[in-house]
Amino acid sequence: MSSIMPTYKRLPVHLVRGQGAWLYEANDNAYLDALTGIAVTGLGHCHPVVSEALAKQAQTLMHCSNLYHIPAQEVLAENLCRIAGMDAVFFGNSGAEANEAAIKLARLYGHQNGIDTPCIIVLERSFHGRTMATLTATGNAAVQKGFEPLVPGFIRVPAGDIDAIAALANDPNVVAVLAEPVQGEGGVRRLSEDYLRGLRAHCDNNNWLLMFDEVQSGNGRVGTYFAYLGLDFKPDVVTTAKGLGNGVPIGACMARGKAAQVLGAGNHGSTYGGNPLASAAAMAVITTIEQDNLVQRVPVIRKLITESLHQHSQAAQDLIQTESGQGLMLGLVMRQDCPELVSLALKHKLLINVTAGHVVRLLPALTLTDNEAILIGERLAGVIDAYAAQLKG
Ligand SMILES: Cc1ncc(COP(=O)(O)O)c(C=O)c1O
Known part of the structure; x- marks a missing residue:
């Protein structure tokens, strides 16, 4: 029996080493990684620039606490805000913590405006994390079951339905809308x-904060550094994590304008948040994404994967209803539930994920070579054809 609490249903793979698009077991069994630890290692495993920055920082200063100024954190904050078009950032250690900061910011914004019971509008099918507030914000009953009582102060509406937002315009307690521009x-x-623009308009008209959760979609994955940077408007608050540290835990809650003025000394904190080690890793990540212009590769890699899949598969045409997502948040919406595809893919030495029961989710690295992208399509074709044979048999 393992000494680890069984909170995860783990696959029978024991990973000890990673390089680029590949993960290895101790016996050198190699897996092609189309998942990057769920959108984390966007630069591939052990990217040399990140590893080198980490090694150097580990020999200089790893931690000192936010009781003091941390120059490495200040450099990261400046650059992240420049890229995001935001004014200020709070650093935590995960996506859930980044969203907790956003939720606290929105509530405090409400109180500062005379609202004693502030409410945040959240969407069906959303995912914001596993802490009590973020699991309450999450639109998935399975995540919440057994943890009641949930946190008050959230109103849930169907995703994509702007009339449901308009109907809340006269609710005096609403202070913010929290949404993933691309639901993962x-x-x-x-x-x-149009829907996202509608959210912006309602937030403007009602003095609500528009808060985007880009924990999964951020850091170049969808073809712009953040999904909203492809639009002509910005949220007031944006959260990110995952790809920001390429494997080193870090989360960020950024805000602009009036939203950047809300949190003050003593309102929020984190022992580790933005420590020198995590800040050095994240700075290496954003420098690499910018210098190597990795966002340009995103649509190219997506196309190579999907073209290769269809070229090599007999069954894909029939079994896949449509493609979804954006950039390298690539969904293949299957006609029926197919959780078994994950284990089948392991036999083909490919790491993938199935979400919402029937959507094959690929979150590969932005650094894939053309050949690696083609190989992901080829291996996935083998998986889907084997699955089709099973269905027939
Ligand atoms: C959109 C989104 N928000 C928040 C989270 C939670 O992040 P973490 O697991 O780092 O707490 C996730 C994780 O999957 C996510 O996809």
């Missing part, structure tokens, strides 16, 4: 530009 766990669904 909920089925790799891109919310339409």
